[in-house]
Amino acid sequence: MITSTLHATLPSDLQDERLQNRLGLRGIIPGFLDKVRGGDLGALPVVAGLAIIWTVLQILNRGFLSSANLVNLLMESAAVGVIALGIVCVLLVAQIDLSIGSVSGLSSAVLGIAFVTNGWNIWLAVLLAVLSGAAIGWLYGQIFNRFGVPAFVITLAGLLSFLGLQLFVLKGQGTINLPFESPLVYFAQLAFVPAWLSYVMVVAATGSLFLVGYSRARERRAADLSAQATSVIAVQSIALLVGLGFAVWYLNQARGIGWMFVFFVALVLLMHYMLTRTKWGRSVYAVGGNVEAARRAGINVHWIYTSVFMACSTLAAVGGILAASRLAAASQSSGTGDVNLNAIAAAVIGGTSLFGGRGTAFAALLGILVIQSISSGLTLLNLDSSFRFIVTGIVLLLAVTLDSVTRRSRTSHGRA
Amino acid sequence: MSTSSPAPQAVTTRLLSLRNVNKSFGAVAALTDINLDVAAGEVVAIVGDNGAGKSTLVKVLSGVHLPDSGTITFESNPVSIPDPTAALHLGIATVFQDLALCDNLNVIDNLFLGRELRPGRLNEAAMETRSWELLRQLSAKIPSVRIPVASLSGGQRQTVAIARSLLGNPKVIILDEPTAALGVAQTAEVLNLVERLRERGLGVIMISHNMADVRAVADRVVVLRLGRNNGDFVVGEVSPEEIIAAITGATDNAVTRRTAQIDLRSASADKGVTRS
Known part of the structure; x- marks a missing residue:
């Protein structure tokens, strides 16, 4: 009796008697607990981690959570954050791009040479730099699809080659300074x-x-x-x-919020829409989850790989432009050092699974905030980059361990 | 070897025909001069031992492998099926044995994979409604369509896979061992489902090892042996022994010997019972 009246009022997708009621405000907490127990942690670990890191750094240095420092932290996050956004895409299809640092460096070199050395129109120079990134991604996609070379190796070769190309085209000049009055530098340093x-x-x-x-x-x-x-x-x-x-x-x-950070957030939102609300996004998750199933469902798997590599390299190029604008210079050391590692670490710390098919665009945003907080906090404590590397490494290891553990938990809860 | 005449209506409404299809992998001839006909509203069971070429034949029909030679005729037009998309466009849907589902996606996403509604701004409500319609038609027992497929049981996953193949309104549906991993009740449900597909006028090709299932739903049984046609029977005019003989290639085979042994044993056991 009771069940039948219940059924009449329930919507058509909740009529199975095995389903527990998780509707309305009262359903929020039990529904959330179900997910966590099943190993579907979402953004919970990274938000918790961020809270812990902020608390510790604030205790160590009173200036850490000051408005001025946070404004700066957000501005510093944007360039590598944009690159990390590309890495999220590549990780979703269970591949990797190790060359993002080199590609971002090459893109800033292209910008510098076209805009400053050759006196091009600035937007034309930006377009050329972005297109060079897209072309590199297209090339990766072709090699990956045609010859089946692992992405790890293709992009490792790309890391070396494009770093070489960057050093070559900047040979003789070393560093190209972007003029301070150019709109790019204004955008990256002063536009709030x-x-x-x-x-x-x-x-x-x-x-x-x-x-x-x-x-x-x-x-x-x-x-x-x-x-x-x-x-x-x-x-x-x-x-x-x-x-x-x-x-x-x-x-x-x-000073408020920099336009460059707003631009980064806009890119995250756009990517979130692309991943969750378009056919392309579904295909990306499907390829990451089961590439053979995706292929048999009639998805053009080759195009998905190519488009994802292109998205990643293009975003790396955009990140390179932002970094060069922020520094007001393109140099032989642009994009080298820890850019690669920070971008990949940000995507993973943010909750993108290395095993593919799991993660969101917001991983890039949350992950880069963690990385940048560590970096900024340790700089405030007058600790040099050696400590930064150690701490970032430990956080990364924790993040991946958590990913692996929750993956096991998902398997046992049937949510793999 | 008995070659029964094809059902009379098959000639007029023949949907899919294969003539002299060959496929080899290196030196191994997986398929040799295979002929196959499927009519609308007909269930054709393909049986054969391991390595008989059943899976290769499925892969040829679904566009996973290209045949080396031979003709495929679909609705009286000669066609080639270079890739899975081409098969889907023709109206040939395949449910593979491994089901090919994405564990990280939910039931709706899996059902509509590759043919999402409104690609630029997914119409999730319409897809969910359609999913429920489809699953209820198949009387599927799935509690929620918004849980990842990984959390479903074997039978539920099979249902999702079959439901997915129906979404594109196919004319021919190929089921590769649809009951292999299922329990008794779920097997019966899948067999009901196959009959429903036939009533809807689809041509069904069903690969199976299970003689009981084959005899329960199939109209015709096509036997493959070592990559060749080895018999085409109308169910109802053939005994299981004849089919098994065609599968193994001899009337004296492991199955008949075992049956004989069991008969002998039970006979002597009966004797033992009567004696005491």
Whole structure:
């Protein structure tokens, strides 16, 4: 009796009696616990890790969580964060790109030579640098698809070759300084969002989150499917409004939010949309999960690999341009050193699985915040890069260990 | 060897025909001069021992392997099937034995993989509604379509795979060992499903090792042996012994000997019972 009346009121996708009720506000916490127990941790570990790192660094140095330092931290995150976003894509199809540092360095060299040495129009120079990145990714895709060389080796060769090319084209000049009055350098160093506009953007962001959630829920209800209650969406939106509003207010106590960081976040949101709401994104996850199944489903697997390598190299090139703009220089050491490692570590720390098919665009954002926090905090403590490497290495190891452990837990909970 | 005449309606509504199809891997001839016909609304079982070429034949039909020679005719037009997409476009859907599902994706994503609705802005509500329709048609017992496929049981996964092959409105559906990993009730459900496919006018090619399943649903049985046709029977006019003889290539084979042994043993056991 009771079950039959229950069924009549339930939407068509929740009628199985084995399903436990996880609807509405009261369902949030049990639903969340189900996921965590099943090994589907999402962004939880990296957010927890970030909180711990911030707490420790704040205790060690009172200046760490100051507005001025956080403003700087965000500005420093953007360039490598953009590169990490590309790495997320490559990791999703269970491949790797080791050459991102070299490609970003080469792209900054191309920019410098075209814009400064040859006096090109700046946007034409930017376009050329970005296209060179895309071309490199296309080349990787062709080699990968045609000859089946492991991506690890292709991109290792790319790392060496493009580093060589970067050194070659900059030979004789060593460093090309970008003029301070150029729009790129202004964008990367001095362009901050006006305070009023930043609040408008926060309201617009939360408003659109609410509208998207609400219209999706309405669409689902119209199709007689379960949907999030409006109250849940409202609570989420208000939480975001308060959280973002506070963050923006705090940052506005210093210089505010740099446009370059806004650009990075915009790229993350765009990539999130591409990965979750388009056919291309589904195909990327499918290829990462089971490439043979994807192939048999009629997905053009070769194109997915090529497009992912192109996305990664293109984003690496964009990251190189941002880094050069931030430094106001393209040099032989651009993109060398820890750029490669930081970008890959950021993607993995952010929660992208090395085993493919699992991770989100936000991994790049959260991961680079962790890396940059460690870097900034240790610099404030006057510790040199040796400590930074050690700490980053340990955090990376922890992140991958967690990935491996939760993967096992997912298998035992049937969520592999 | 008995070669029964094909069913009369097969000539008029023949959907898919293979003539003299050959495929070899290096020096191994996996398929030699294979002929096969499937009509609309007909269930053709393909049986054969391990290594008889059943899987290779499936792969040729689904576009995984290109045949070396021979003709494939689909709806009276000669066609070639260079890749899986071409097979899907023709209307030949295949459910592979390993099901080819992406464990990290949920049921909806797997069902619509490669043919998502509204590619630029996925229409998730419509896809979910369609998924439920399809799964209920197949009377599937899946609690939620938004859980990863990894958490489903073998029978549920089989259902998802079959449901997926139906999404493209195929004309011919190939099932590679659809009941191999299933329990008794689930096997019966899959067999019901096969009959429903036949009622919908689809041509069904079913690969199976299970004589009981074959006799339960198939209209015709095509026997392959060592990569060649070795018999084409109409179910109902043939005994299981004849099919087994065609599969093994002899009337005196391991199966008949074993049956004889068991008969002998049970006969002597009966004797023992009567004596005491």
